[in-house]
Amino acid sequence: MATYLSPCSSSSTSSTRSSFKNETPQFSKFITSLREAHSSSRWVSQICLRTPARKHFQLKSSNGHPLNAVSFNDAGSPVGKEQTEPRGKVFPISDSENVESKLSITVVGASGDLAKKKIFPALFALYYEDCLPENFVVFGYARTEMTDEELRNVISTTLTCRIDQRENCEEKMDQFLKRCFYHAGQYNSEEHFAELDRKLKEKEAGSKSNRLFYLSIPPNIFVDVVRCASVRASSANGWTRVIVEKPFGRDSESSAQLIKCLKHYLTEDQIFRIDHYLGKELVENLSVLRFSNLVFEPVWSRNYIRNVQLIFSEDFGTEGRGGYFDKYGIIRDIMQNHLLQILALFAMETPVSLDAEDIRNEKVKVLRSMRPLLLEDVVVGQYKGHSKGSKSYPAYIDDPAVPKDSRTPTFAAAALFIDNARWDGVPFLMKAGKALHTRRAEIRVQFRHVPGNLYKRNFGTDLDKATNELVLRVQPDEAIYLKINNKVPGLGMRLDRSDLNLLYRSRYPAEIPDAYERLLLDAIEGERRLFIRSDELDAAWALFTPLLKQLDEKKIVPELYPYGSRGPVGPHYLAAKHNVRWGDLGDDD
Ligand SMILES: NC(=O)C1=CN([C@@H]2O[C@H](COP(=O)(O)OP(=O)(O)OC[C@H]3O[C@@H](n4cnc5c(N)ncnc54)[C@H](OP(=O)(O)O)[C@@H]3O)[C@@H](O)[C@H]2O)C=CC1
Ligand SMILES: O=C1O[C@H](COP(=O)(O)O)[C@@H](O)[C@H](O)[C@H]1O
Numbered sequence: 001m002a003t004y005l006s007p008c009s010s011s012s013t014s015s016t017r018s019s020f021k022n023e024t025p026q027f028s029k030f031i032t033s034l035r036e037a038h039s040s041s042r043w044v045s046q047i048c049l050r051t052p053a054r055k056h057f058q059l060k061s062s063n064g065h066p067l068n069a070v071s072f073n074d075a076g077s078p079v080g081k082e083q084t085e086p087r088g089k090v091f092p093i094s095d096s097e098n099v100e101s102k103l104s105i106t107v108v109g110a111s112g113d114l115a116k117k118k119i120f121p122a123l124f125a126l127y128y129e130d131c132l133p134e135n136f137v138v139f140g141y142a143r144t145e146m147t148d149e150e151l152r153n154v155i156s157t158t159l160t161c162r163i164d165q166r167e168n169c170e171e172k173m174d175q176f177l178k179r180c181f182y183h184a185g186q187y188n189s190e191e192h193f194a195e196l197d198r199k200l201k202e203k204e205a206g207s208k209s210n211r212l213f214y215l216s217i218p219p220n221i222f223v224d225v226v227r228c229a230s231v232r233a234s235s236a237n238g239w240t241r242v243i244v245e246k247p248f249g250r251d252s253e254s255s256a257q258l259i260k261c262l263k264h265y266l267t268e269d270q271i272f273r274i275d276h277y278l279g280k281e282l283v284e285n286l287s288v289l290r291f292s293n294l295v296f297e298p299v300w301s302r303n304y305i306r307n308v309q310l311i312f313s314e315d316f317g318t319e320g321r322g323g324y325f326d327k328y329g330i331i332r333d334i335m336q337n338h339l340l341q342i343l344a345l346f347a348m349e350t351p352v353s354l355d356a357e358d359i360r361n362e363k364v365k366v367l368r369s370m371r372p373l374l375l376e377d378v379v380v381g382q383y384k385g386h387s388k389g390s391k392s393y394p395a396y397i398d399d400p401a402v403p404k405d406s407r408t409p410t411f412a413a414a415a416l417f418i419d420n421a422r423w424d425g426v427p428f429l430m431k432a433g434k435a436l437h438t439r440r441a442e443i444r445v446q447f448r449h450v451p452g453n454l455y456k457r458n459f460g461t462d463l464d465k466a467t468n469e470l471v472l473r474v475q476p477d478e479a480i481y482l483k484i485n486n487k488v489p490g491l492g493m494r495l496d497r498s499d500l501n502l503l504y505r506s507r508y509p510a511e512i513p514d515a516y517e518r519l520l521l522d523a524i525e526g527e528r529r530l531f532i533r534s535d536e537l538d539a540a541w542a543l544f545t546p547l548l549k550q551l552d553e554k555k556i557v558p559e560l561y562p563y564g565s566r567g568p569v570g571p572h573y574l575a576a577k578h579n580v581r582w583g584d585l586g587d588d589d
Helices: 025-041 050-056 113-128 148-156 169-178 190-204 219-232 252-265 281-291 322-347 356-368 515-525 534-553 570-577
Strands: 082-084 090-092 102-108 136-142 180-184 209-215 240-244 271-274 305-313 378-384 386-388 391-393 411-416 428-433 440-447 469-475 479-487 495-503 559-562
Touching: 102 113, 102 190, 102 219, 113 136, 113 148, 113 169, 113 515, 136 190, 148 169, 148 180, 169 180, 180 190, 190 209, 190 219, 209 219, 209 515, 219 240, 219 252, 240 515, 252 534, 271 515, 271 534, 281 322, 281 469, 281 479, 305 322, 322 356, 322 411, 322 428, 322 534, 356 534, 378 534, 378 570, 411 570, 428 570
Parallel strands: 102 136, 102 209, 136 180, 209 240, 240 271, 305 428, 378 559
Antiparallel strands: 082 090, 305 440, 378 411, 386 391, 411 428, 440 469, 469 479, 479 495
């Protein structure tokens, strides 16, 4: 029987990721001993806590079934142990006997940027942390001709060990690389996938095996690959799952079309639509902060919160990705997915449980309660070239893959509203841009004024500056801090702004796992909580599609801003219109 325990990091040992209902006394005792061992040393991510548990315990979901043995299809009706896909093919989806089964992971698009930068390193990190099953193989698949050895050489340059180095790092790398293989093939060739299937079978040597395909390829070939993989290379006796990278379409229509095409070959349960921001530590902690601390949830509404700001900035341009980016732009690249997902998690009502469907149900409700964006509540920008001393920085349109007259925004700011009882009238401001002065992603929550504040004279005229602000800094330098007013020690009565600061690197010395590690592990374990369900996607596109169409039809010209600056001025007018001041303006923010 498949058994599950919480994941590699310490926070997850506190049962935040999975429901530990129905746990046995033996299970509780085991968890307690692990927690004690870990808390005493504050050594937080050295063993994969999921792995040992597989051998002895079973984690059940809130419906009492083993996690994964029963899941829900789109309509919410239970799906049995096996599910018939639309063309009559049977995909067993149970994870039972996972312990004995083999796992084959195929990275499609293995020659690409994301595979090298993120996916192979994440797989190695999972292996290093003993989070992968004992019997696993990794296959790279792409058109580029490469031998196994060449693939190993390429990926070996990107593998790293955790900073809290263990002695056998080199050895672990070698062992991992020995399990990596490569198969060159076309993305639309069933024959080439049948060859892959033969190679996979050779490695699986007749055992029960589960297969995970990671589509790290441009979206125009998603459907071809899914067709070929599902028809020719899905597992005959275990589960077959497919992780799909973004973008999931360009608007409501193309997204619906993509969903339809993928579902022609796969069931919703087999599709893992990845949004890697959901795998970031601070984003995952959002619900923990809110639902497991008494002090936050009571103030989490329009009664106390003045506005919420979701800010993403990068200090580099589209370097090398201009061809992709020009078709999508910053609104589709960052806002419609990463920032909107964070917003949904931030604003959702308390879910019935931590089960994937309960959480995703609440997120969908938020998305469906939102007003579609209006053109007047959006500002767009595009970076232009800039010289600083002897160094010059290119304009967006200097990218050889970008047309000179491109109107694609590399920056956008927007004001969004959730028309429900909790958030009525509260502006949710988003701001996202490339080629800005800093790299940062954060959530800022600005609270209302203290009514009848006894100390208002001490703040001068700007009461707004004296309100509390909670900041969750997603990256870099993960932190949660609360800006408060405090008396400056001394005989007078002078107040200043101070931070109650939880800086992760001071509190938790272990390296934080990359988002891709968490998400890959979840996909392997069949945990869907951090993946996007198709109805979430529909709701997200419904919000942005009318705006995107207007931007196109009205040929809105983006405001230019210099590479490396703080962006265009438009967002300040937008914020002022909604009585908001961006929280990231000062250097001490
Ligand atoms: N790179 C990143 O930082 C991020 C990427 N993503 C998404 O992940 C996916 C992969 O990204 P990335 O690795 O950057 O993509 P790449 O452009 O590097 O493409 C991956 C591989 O796909 C093949 N490929 C590229 N273009 C085509 C084409 N037109 N037709 C057929 N095959 C093609 C190439 O392999 P070969 O020629 O060998 O077949 C290439 O190595 C994309 O969907 C992207 O949007 C998401 C978040 C971040
Ligand atoms: O999805 C994307 O994300 C990256 C930023 O990811 P991060 O984890 O490095 O913050 C962004 O650069 C890219 O344009 C986008 O497609």
